[in-house]
Amino acid sequence: DAGVTQSPTHLIKTRGQQVTLRCSPISGHKSVSWYQQVLGQGPQFIFQYYEKEERGRGNFPDRFSARQFPNYSSELNVNALLLGDSALYLCASSLIGEQYFGPGTRLTVT
């Protein structure tokens, strides 16, 4: 079985641009969560989606948005990028409780 996949692996953007990150969950998993991990800190919760509906939102500005598609894949969008948005963005899928992480997308904002 394929694990959680994320694309792209790496991304470089400039301040003010917009970015879309993608995540495909493990087959059969209906819940997808997004995390931001800044170097030296633990992953910070951004969003959780279940059955295409937002189930949880962390303390992130409105520049961050996400959605989940009928096939349970998900996109995370970040508008008006700031230098501080540079981080590893992790996606995790789950069926019941236990989360399985993807490899992450490394976003660098210059």
Place this chain on the structure above:
Amino acid sequence: ILNVEQSPQSLHVQEGDSTNFTCSFPSSNFYALHWYRWETAKSPEALFVMTLNGDEKKKGRISATLNTKEGYSYLYIKGSQPEDSATYLCASRNNNNDMRFGAGTRLTVKP
């Protein structure tokens, strides 16, 4: 405790040493405590999920305990090996399914 805190931040041990680290978490509204092993350039790998006070889990040389009343969990590694070198993350999940991670303990095992 409002946040999940892990200690120590980093740890260097010799091959064969046994070691342990701590995760402290908010005990109110607690649902589950997760431990992950995260190697550089890889996805975090789930080690344990514990929910009940007094839970103990074991996988090979790694074990963990849970105290929900006082809000802490210990992770133990017996006879550390170089391949155990990784960051060990804990995360607390509450009844609203909100997961909060600690900053991790970075373990380096020297041959």
